Amino acid sequence: MGFQETGIEGLVVYEPRVFHDDRGYFFESYNDRAFKEAGFSRPWVQDNQARSSYGVIRGLHFQHEPHAQTKLIRALEGSILDVVVDIRRGSPTYGKVFAIELSAANKRQLLVPQGFAHGYSVLSETAEILYKCDNFYNKAAEGGIRYDDPSLNIDWRVPMATAVISPKDVELPTLAELV
Numbered sequence: 001m002g003f004q005e006t007g008i009e010g011l012v013v014y015e016p017r018v019f020h021d022d023r024g025y026f027f028e029s030y031n032d033r034a035f036k037e038a039g040f041s042r043p044w045v046q047d048n049q050a051r052s053s054y055g056v057i058r059g060l061h062f063q064h065e066p067h068a069q070t071k072l073i074r075a076l077e078g079s080i081l082d083v084v085v086d087i088r089r090g091s092p093t094y095g096k097v098f099a100i101e102l103s104a105a106n107k108r109q110l111l112v113p114q115g116f117a118h119g120y121s122v123l124s125e126t127a128e129i130l131y132k133c134d135n136f137y138n139k140a141a142e143g144g145i146r147y148d149d150p151s152l153n154i155d156w157r158v159p160m161a162t163a164v165i166s167p168k169d170v171e172l173p174t175l176a177e178l179v
Contacts, residue, residue, distance in 0.1 A: 059119015067141035078127030088115035
């Protein structure tokens, strides 16, 4: 429980302590003091919530500087495969992919620092996610990488023949094509 390193600098899995009893459960999904003590506190300014059906793939999205965002992502309902790619030029893990299943059942969260492209696929019948951001959305700063970039070789764990992908995401560049 607590914070778990992923092998990529700044990318951390948070597993809260959950208290179960005959009424159900309780946990603190975010405690600024605990995040601060672990060195991960952020000035959250925006919460985003999305609901999608099985087979939907969203991403891989990011915002260009100076509008880049750190995100704290969790599933409120269902299950997703959360995927991030390190796009920090000069990083020893540039281009490295990290994927983790986040679900309402496991209550894990992924803290994604600025400089990562983010996306997810829906593994359950439906999924609802919530993520905190430390910077406001800025349409002019939108960026992204193609979900099926062959250099990334991401297994989204849904059949590609029936995957639901927005036209915008299909037209994103590959990592090699990023300017």
